[in-house]
Amino acid sequence: HVQLVESGGGSVQAGGSLKLSCKGYKYSSHCVGWLRQAPGKEREGVAAIRPDVGAYYRTDAVRGRFEISAEDDKNIVWLQMRKLKPEDTGVYYCATGRECSYGVPPADFDSYSLGTQVTVS
Numbered sequence: 001h002v003q004l005v006e007s008g009g010g011s012v013q014a015g016g017s018l019k020l021s022c023k024g025y026k027y028s029s030h031c032v033g034w035l036r037q038a039p040g041k042e043r044e045g046v047a048a049i050r051p052d053v054g055a056y057y058r059t060d061a062v063r064g065r066f067e068i069s070a071e072d073d074k075n076i077v078w079l080q081m082r083k084l085k086p087e088d089t090g091v092y093y094c095a096t097g098r099e100c101s102y103g104v105p106p107a108d109f110d111s112y113s114l115g116t117q118v119t120v121s
Helices: none
Strands: 005-007 010-012 018-023 031-037 044-050 055-058 066-071 076-081 090-097 116-120
Touching: 005 090, 018 031, 018 090, 018 116, 031 076, 044 066, 044 076, 055 066
Parallel strands: 010 116
Antiparallel strands: 005 018, 018 076, 031 044, 031 090, 044 055, 066 076, 090 116
């Protein structure tokens, strides 16, 4: 069982930045991703990475603003979020799955963290 712990959420004004961390993934050859869920909306993928090779994916909504990276020796994945918009508001989850794929579909992931709130006003 993978226990993922994320941190770094909070409240920020539009245009600001936040950096989320996710610790505890077990296999660097698996996919580690970030997903989010806004009130009343379905959970959606944001970005994902394979820590062992650094291959990453980002959705169109965040490309150019969010960066995902990994410190594989520490089992940490980061999500640097810049130029935040109110529509980025939601609960952000770290998750793992066997493989990453284009578009970061939620179906790729089967283990989730508890989530951290990000609020952009």
